Amino acid sequence: MVSVPENIKAIHSYEPGQTVEELQQQYKWDKYAVLWNNENTLGASxxxxxxxxxxxxxxxxxxxxxxxxxxxxxxxxxxxxxxxxxxxxxxxxxxxxxxxxxxxxxxxxxxxxxxxxxxxxxxxxxxxxxxxxxxxxxxxxxxxxxxxxxxxxxxxxxxxxxxxxxxxxxxxxxxxxxxxxxxxxxxxxxxxxxxxxxxxxxxxxxxxxxxxxxxxxxxxxxxxxxxxxxxxxxxxxxxxxxxxxxxxxxxxxxxxxxxxxxxxxxxxxNEFLSHTLKNNSRGLHHYYSEFESLGIKYVQSHGNFVMIVLPSPEQAQRVTQELLVKGVLVRHLGGTLSHCIRISVGQPEENQLCTAMLREITTAIS
Ligand SMILES: Cc1ncc(COP(=O)(O)O)c(C=O)c1O
CATH class of the missing domain: 3.40.640.10 (Type I PLP-dependent aspartate aminotransferase-like (Major domain))
Structure with a gap:
């Protein structure tokens, strides 16, 4: 048997989970928003x-x-x-x-x-x-x-x-x-x-x-x-x-x-970059005002994503799962941030889908 160094043995390979296509087949969403990887959802230049x-x-x-x-x-x-x-x-x-x-x-x-x-x-x-x-x-x-x-x-x-x-x-x-x-x-x-x-x-x-x-x-x-x-x-x-x-x-x-x-x-x-940056500022402001009206805590962001802070890891897990069922894919964080969820900024309709679905499940948060 070929031996594997201890440091490599200790590593858990990256588990990508289900693809968006597989999830779509499972949940049959009419619309969905992929907001879990901080990608540019406006497409490529x-x-x-x-x-x-x-x-x-x-x-x-x-x-x-x-x-x-x-x-x-x-x-x-x-x-x-x-x-x-x-x-x-x-x-x-x-x-x-x-x-x-x-x-x-x-x-x-x-x-x-x-x-x-x-x-x-x-x-x-x-x-x-x-x-x-x-x-x-x-x-x-x-x-x-x-x-x-x-x-x-x-x-x-x-x-x-x-x-x-x-x-x-x-x-x-x-x-x-x-x-x-x-x-x-x-x-x-x-x-x-x-x-x-x-x-x-x-x-x-x-x-x-x-x-x-x-x-x-x-x-x-x-x-x-x-x-x-x-x-x-x-x-x-x-x-x-x-x-x-x-x-x-x-x-x-x-x-x-x-x-x-x-x-x-x-x-x-430059046009694509400028559109991307403006879309991001608008998206963040949409998130902030919606989170504030829903009473969800968040950390002011300087990137193309925002982290929301839930009262417990269980609630963060539950909100992530409920959003997934409703077609909104966000990242439940691990380690010391397991009570938090990271949400990327998407196109306006994606951000709106996200906050509308969050609104539907706010009872799960409070
Ligand atoms: C802070 C930070 N550094 C690096 C990367 C990796 O980016 P790249 O796609 O260039 O490998 C990411 C990706 O999410 C990131 O968030």
Whole structure:
């Protein structure tokens, strides 16, 4: 029998659950809303789709391993040098590569509880201990608590700004103060997967790529505001030294030529981006006013989703299940947030379906 390392044995594979099609067959909804993955429900940018179609003809060729054209375009847009950029198979691919590139057995990744679940998993896969500091009572990160928890083994600190799933943000001054206090030999990942939404909702939202600190790596994705999650395209911005190290561990030809083409098209589509951002602000306001009228607690969000807080894990479970039966797919959270549900912002009719169904079942909440 081929042995499996203990750290891999301990991992539970991702269980995707039933597909939307299977659920539709089971529940026979007239209408439904998929609000469980923080995707862009407006669809994909048309320019991204056109660009993919054009690139299809080149499917027999390997893509440019350095994706120079796309890196240049990203560099221009975010005012950095293309040598400070590396692309990945989604930002998740980049997170995996960062841990692989910088950690040895015995190193530790320090983060917060109630953050992006994937990070805990990729730490374990790489035999890296993951330590998490509890969230504060208002569901924001306890940055002082994280600073106090740094010790000899801490190699990476992971901050999701905004945090998925709470939607809470770290302000500019909090981030700068934190980064100035972190020892320079610790790599800090600032995951800004929802950056475009955050900046639109709050122009003072911090852009960690502008800080130009040698031990900070900024992560962004095309999966959310640009609407091409299925194409798996993310990028990191950091010092040349960090970027060159990441090039050593990545797959030679990631991301694919279609993903690169999708990214090029998406970056040209300002109209789609602007529509997405406006739809998101309106959607969040719709949620807030409906939740307030229903007496449902929520955390103010700086992303394309909002977390509601129920009195108990059982009620959160029950509300999620009842919404599912009524065609509204939302995410019941786990761990220390098992009394909470994360709801993505969809199109206006999807948001309305969600709040109308919540209204029908409010008796289950109160
Ligand atoms: C905070 C955060 N980081 C990274 C990701 C992964 O995004 P990608 O599709 O680029 O892998 C997500 C996806 O939900 C996320 O919420």
């Amino acid at each position: 048309k320019l991204a789709l056109q660009s993919i179609k054009k690139e299809l003809e080149n499917s027999n060729f390997y893509p440019d391993p350095k994706a120079r054209i796309l890196c240049e375009k990203i560099a221009t847009k975010w005012e950095v040098k293309s040598d400070n950029i590396v692309l990945g198979n989604g930002s998740e691919g980049l997170l995996m590569n960062i841990i692989r590139a910088f950690c040895r057995d015995g190193d530790e990744l320090l983060t917060s509880e109630g953050s992006f679940v994937i990070i805990y998993n990729w730490a374990r896969v790489n035999n890296v201990m993951c330590r998490s500091v509890p969230l504060r009572d208002d569901y924001s990160f306890d940055l002082n608590g994280i600073l106090k928890s740094i010790h000899r083994q801490t190699k990476i600190i992971y901050l999701s700004n905004v945090n998925n799933p709470t939607g809470a943000m770290i302000s500019c001054s909090e981030l700068e103060d934190f980064l100035n206090k972190v020892p320079k030999e610790i790599l800090v990942i600032v995951d800004e997967a929802y950056f475009e939404f955050s900046k639109h909702l709050n122009p003072a939202f911090p852009d960690s790529s502008k800080l130009k600190m040698d031990n900070v790596i900024t992560i962004r994705t095309f999966s959310k505001a640009y609407g091409i999650a299925g194409n798996r395209l993310g990028f990191a911005i950091a010092s040349e030294k960090i970027i060159n190290t990441l090039y050593k561990v990545r797959l030679t030809f990631e991301p694919s030529n279609l993903s690169q083409a999708a990214g090029l098209g998406a970056l040209d589509d």
